[in-house]
Amino acid sequence: MIWKTISEARKELPSLLDSAARVTVTRHGKPAAVILDYADYRQLMTAWELAKDPQRLQRLVASHRRFESEAAAHSAPAVARATTIHEGTVGPRAPR
Numbered sequence: 001m002i003w004k005t006i007s008e009a010r011k012e013l014p015s016l017l018d019s020a021a022r023v024t025v026t027r028h029g030k031p032a033a034v035i036l037d038y039a040d041y042r043q044l045m046t047a048w049e050l051a052k053d054p055q056r057l058q059r060l061v062a063s064h065r066r067f068e069s070e071a072a073a074h075s076a077p078a079v080a081r082a083t084t085i086h087e088g089t090v091g092p093r094a095p096r
Helices: 006-019 038-052 054-087
Strands: 002-005 023-027 030-035
Touching: 002 006, 006 023, 006 030, 038 054
Parallel strands: 002 023
Antiparallel strands: 023 030
């Protein structure tokens, strides 16, 4: 993370915004504000909202686990089929 005084941040604001770097802005040597990319801000706010609602977080985790287990169950047959086809163990194509 980059650290800048308020004066430096004010002068360099356009380039700081273009860099998408996280910047701590200091006042009298102490952290006063943070500049961060909007996508990072949205992720932070989403995590904060989930942290405020433990039941919602538990539901999300359970849903994610179900999704991963279902995806694993469905991808194994597809991988086996793709491997079989790739290795040429499936019969030759019929002539056109």
